[in-house]
Amino acid sequence: MKKVKIIADSGCNIDLEMAKEYGISILPFNINFKDKSYIDLYEISKSEFLEKYKASDEKVTTSIPSIGYFLKLLEEEYDRGYRDFLIFSISKKLTGMNQMMHIGKDEFLEKKSDANIEIIDTNTATIASIYPVIKAAKYAEDGESLEQIYKKSLENLKYVNVCGVVKNLDALSRGGRLPKSIAKLGNLISFSPVLCIENGEVSLIKKVTGKKKSYKELIKYVKKLCTKYDSYQLIIGGAGSDEPIEIIKEGLAEEIEKANDFKIIDVTPVIGVHLGDGVVFCSVFPY
Structure with missing residues (x-):
């Protein structure tokens, strides 16, 4: 068979x-830059995408x-x-x-x-x-x-869940996931929300001003998720996010130690288009 x-x-x-x-x-x-379209992963790697994305002033789209x-x-x-x-x-x-x-x-x-x-x-x-x-x-x-x-x-x-913090709100706005007016105001006042995907859509967990506070809230939220399971697997994901990933790792040191499996994952380009560089997020799944 x-x-x-x-x-x-x-x-x-x-x-x-x-x-x-x-x-x-x-x-x-498909990952669409102004000058060329690429097949996600096969024609543009995660690192190549990030480099090109950060250098681009034009809108990047997916299809x-x-x-x-x-x-x-x-x-x-x-x-x-x-x-x-x-x-x-x-x-x-x-x-x-x-x-x-x-x-x-x-x-x-x-x-x-x-x-x-x-x-x-x-x-x-x-x-x-x-x-x-x-x-x-x-x-x-x-x-x-x-x-x-x-x-x-x-x-x-x-059991699926994902929550995180974006570096700025422009990527979500450019991808049509957030009104431009909110993104512009949010960046001006350093509004740094903790976001999740809930019922298939991007949702707000908590409104926070400043990255340090948002990372603390993200850590608190993930800790609570980990307590739901006797054994679990934990992923931290990001895109050009070395510093925030280290902050989250430090805050979740005990949870990482207890995890049956722990991974740090770079986001695929199609996700990077909509969340931008500097994003960091976590997911907890029962083992």
Whole structure:
């Protein structure tokens, strides 16, 4: 029996190294600079993106791949012998990727009647998606069926969370996640909110003035999350965020020591476009 193929869009923050390790295929977003567009991760690395992003005065945008690109990916995996596919997308409230996947699914199944495809809206994005996607890949490696992995993944996604602090609010504004008037005022008064993704959308945890206070609030919030579980996994993510990551690491030293698994992850370019450089965020997942 062939194993289930796990596919995740690049907003789920599975980088190419993790994809290779766990046998996950990545469906990448497009990263659009004024002069050129790049396929996320494949044509522009995380470090290359950050360098180019910081040097750009122009608006940087993202776009979903074409249905043709998605169908080609499915076709390639089908030709390798896969018939069962489980596909993860970031929240459909943040992008049209999930909708495109469903259109592509219907078109693919019209031609490949022996294939089976399930699509999951993670209702979140970035580092919050990492553990559920990796767990699905482990289930597939163990030979579990598409139905079993699908049900388990829906259960695992009930525990996802991500919270963080952005360096400035311009990136969220440029990406359409925050009104420009609020971003401009926030930067003027050093408004530094602690944000999360809740119900598939960017939400405010707490209004704070000044980065030091916001980092303290973020640490306090993550500590509380860690107390929910007897054993847990902890991720700190960022983009050009060495200093804030060290601050968060210091504040969470005890929680990191107790964690069954701890990772520091650079965000994928598609996430970097919308959160900007200097962002730092955390995610806690039961072990």
